[in-house]
Amino acid sequence: MYLSRLIYASRAADGLQPHDVERILEVSRRNNSKAGVTGVLVHGGREFLQCLEGGREALNTTYARLLPDPRHAEVQLLEYREVSRRWFPDWSMQALPPGLLTRQRLLRYGEREVFAPTRLSADNAAALLEDLAAELRAGAEEREAAASPSARAVEPDPAGLLRRLRSLRPSSPPAS
Ligand code: FAD
Numbered sequence: 001m002y003l004s005r006l007i008y009a010s011r012a013a014d015g016l017q018p019h020d021v022e023r024i025l026e027v028s029r030r031n032n033s034k035a036g037v038t039g040v041l042v043h044g045g046r047e048f049l050q051c052l053e054g055g056r057e058a059l060n061t062t063y064a065r066l067l068p069d070p071r072h073a074e075v076q077l078l079e080y081r082e083v084s085r086r087w088f089p090d091w092s093m094q095a096l097p098p099g100l101l102t103r104q105r106l107l108r109y110g111e112r113e114v115f116a117p118t119r120l121s122a123d124n125a126a127a128l129l130e131d132l133a134a135e136l137r138a139g140a141e142e143r144e145a146a147a148s149p150s151a152r153a154v155e156p157d158p159a160g161l162l163r164r165l166r167s168l169r170p171s172s173p174p175a176s
Contacts, residue, residue, distance in 0.1 A: 001055040006063055007079040009117035010048045010072040028093035037062055038088045042096045044115030048072055051129045053086045078122040087133035
């Protein structure tokens with residue numbers, strides 16, 4: 001299997017509602033998990049940016065199926081390439097959690113502070129997705145570390161800290 005990544009941008013259909021996007025994600029998760037496809041769907045303003053990762057055949061089949069979907073239009077293929085690892089290995093298809101498309105991040109990869117992936121260069125769209133993937137990974141690692149028993153063991157123990165501080169107090173100078 002040749003692991004590949006496909007990135008495209010498209011315009012959302014007029015009148016598309018959040019529940020329509022939810023429905024797209026629900027069906028995508030079901031289909032993608034069966035096909036070994038992972039990725040992220042970023043929806044903001046009136047546009048989509050999607051990253052799909054998986055075997056070549058599975059990616060082509062998925063892309064061919066979603067291309068004519070009337071819930072979006074003007075689909076622009078930005079990148080298709082073989083890769084050595086996935087950026088979103090744990091996501092059969094998720095929406096980006098809110099708050100990650102910050103003004104600074106959008107300006108780093110585009111000329112505007114609004115999310116408009118159809119106007120991004122292919123390189124910048126890919127760099128934005130890689131950056132988002134890294135942020136998601138860091139968040140997941142932080143949550144994992146906070147939940148692990150070893151992390152809890154090093155949480156400060158105020159009583160123990162006080163005992164240690166007392167033991168460090170300089171002893172009074174010897175009486176002359
Ligand atoms: P079904 O199980 O029949 O599911 C299709 C369901 O989608 C229908 O029941 C209906 O509720 C809904 N639906 C289909 N067409 C419309 C429509 N025109 N208007 C409203 N609701 C409709 N599919 C994937 O498998 N993986 C993806 O990663 C993926 N990403 C997508 C990203 C975008 C931006 C869009 C617009 C669509 C995406 N899709 C994706 C959906 C894809 O276009 C197909 O609708 C879906 O793959 C069909 O799945 P199915 O054959 O299992 O059909």
